[in-house]
Amino acid sequence: MQITATIQNQGQTAATGDVSFYYDVQDAGNLIATNTGVSVVGSGGANTVANWDTTGLGEGTHPIIVVISNVTPAESNTTNNEATKDFVIDNTPPIISNVTSSVGGDTDNSYVVGSTVRIHVFEQNNETGLTGTVTITTDGGAPVVTDAPLLAGSYYYDWNTVGRSAGEVFFIETTLRDVAGNEDSDGLPMTL
Numbered sequence: 001m002q003i004t005a006t007i008q009n010q011g012q013t014a015a016t017g018d019v020s021f022y023y024d025v026q027d028a029g030n031l032i033a034t035n036t037g038v039s040v041v042g043s044g045g046a047n048t049v050a051n052w053d054t055t056g057l058g059e060g061t062h063p064i065i066v067v068i069s070n071v072t073p074a075e076s077n078t079t080n081n082e083a084t085k086d087f088v089i090d091n092t093p094p095i096i097s098n099v100t101s102s103v104g105g106d107t108d109n110s111y112v113v114g115s116t117v118r119i120h121v122f123e124q125n126n127e128t129g130l131t132g133t134v135t136i137t138t139d140g141g142a143p144v145v146t147d148a149p150l151l152a153g154s155y156y157y158d159w160n161t162v163g164r165s166a167g168e169v170f171f172i173e174t175t176l177r178d179v180a181g182n183e184d185s186d187g188l189p190m191t192l
Helices: none
Strands: 002-008 015-023 031-040 045-051 060-072 082-089 096-102 116-123 131-138 143-149 156-160 169-177 183-191
Touching (some): 002 015, 002 060, 031 045, 096 169, 096 183, 116 131, 116 169
Antiparallel strands (some): 015 031, 131 143, 131 169
16 A cells, blocks of 8 residues: 655755654554655645555554654754554455346346346445446357446346347356455356
């Protein structure tokens, strides 16, 4: 994950300093990175970036602490040289527990041409804030519907099969994504 800190110089003179990024607590074991010699013009601002590998870090909220030190010229007020912002680490994807298709009460995955087929995706943990897509391809892999959005809440897509041919076989692939970009995919075959 890339973290950007915007450093503001409240003085009139250009200044240079070191910017350190920590997670959870400010100590050497939790140091993400230190950018040395970050320059900021008088009454101006500058961005500095740190890359944070969150692999293996426990999920949940983690404060990021940004500290400015070794400032030249020397400062008379260093009370504003630290800022904290909470980040949520989410490495767990949503889990699709089931994908079904139906036309009214018919759920056998074989439908009459011209029907509107409801494709319904069920998420195992009732996770909120998910988005999803559905892709429908022919048995030969030709796209029929590509990355159509699933409607939120109950996660479904209504596919109008007008213009298709009887006996056609399709594969329906669905994907759910959480706000962190983690995703899960599942699908099912269907025949008209």
